[in-house]
Amino acid sequence: MEDQEKRLQQMVDESRRIVFFGGAGVSTESGIPDFRSVDGLYHQKFDLPPETILSHSYFMRNPEGFYHFYREKMVWPEARPNAAHRKLAELEAAGRLTAVITQNIDGLHQMAGSRTVYELHGSTLRNFCMKCGKFYAKEELLALPGVPRCSCGGIIKPDVVLYEEALDGDTVDGAVRALSAADLVIVGGTSLVVYPAAGLLDYTHAPVVLINKSATAYDGRAALVIAGPIGEVLSRITVR
Secondary structure (H helix, E strand, O other): OHHHHHHHHHHHHOOOOEEEEEOHHHHHOOOOOOOOOOOOHHHOOOOOOHHHHOEHHHHHHOHHHHHHHHHHHOOOOOOOOOHHHHHHHHHHHOOOEEEEEEOOOOOHHHHHOOOOEEEOOEEEEEEEEOOOOOEEEHHHHHHOOOOOEOOOOOEEEEEEOOEOOOOOHHHHHHHHHHHHHOOEEEEEOOOOOOOOHHHHHHHOOOOEEEEEOOOOOOHHHOOEEEEOOHHHHHHOOOOO
C-alpha cells in the first residue's frame, strides 16, 4: 500500500488536468449507505426491489410508495463531506483538478467546495414541479408531507435520474469533454458496473488510477490499483 500511494502522489504531482470519477463508496464514509455491498440497499428486504421503487413508471403509478422509500433511504440531511470530498476540492482550488464526475446524488462534493461537478444521476438538492417547473430545495421538499405538491397543485419530483430515464445530455457531454482532456483520471468508490456511467471511461486516453475496497472489471486496464477506502487514501495526498 505504501509503494502504491507513493506512486499515486508522483502521478498527482506530474498532472495538471486531473479528473475524478466517483461512485457510492465516496459517500459511504459520510454515513450514506451504498447499493451493492453486503450491507447495501440492494441486500435489504423491501416489498418490492429498490430498482422497481426507483423507476420512472413506479413514481408515476405510485408516488406515495416512491416518496415513502425516498425519504427513508435516499435523502440524508445530516450527511457532511468527508476526507475524499475535501481533498478533491483542495485539488481543484489549487488548479490541479478540472472536474469531478459523480454517480452520487447527495451534493456533498459541492458542499465541500468543488465547483465543476458533473452529477450523472442528478441531485436530491434540486426538485421541480412536474406541472409548472417551480424549483424546490431539498429542505422545502422534506417539509412537505406525503407526496409533496407545488402551490399550483402539481407533484414535485426530485431532479434525480430514475430507472427507465436517460442521463442528462449536457451533463454527459461535459463529463466526456473533461475525460477527453484529462492527463490523469482517478476513479474511486465505484465497482464500475452501472452503465451507461461506467462506459464514460472509454473516452479518456489518460492513465487511470483505481481506488476501491474491492476488485473491479477495470483493474486490468488501470495504470495503478489501490485497494482501500477512498477518503483514507486521498487524505494522504499532498497538494503542492
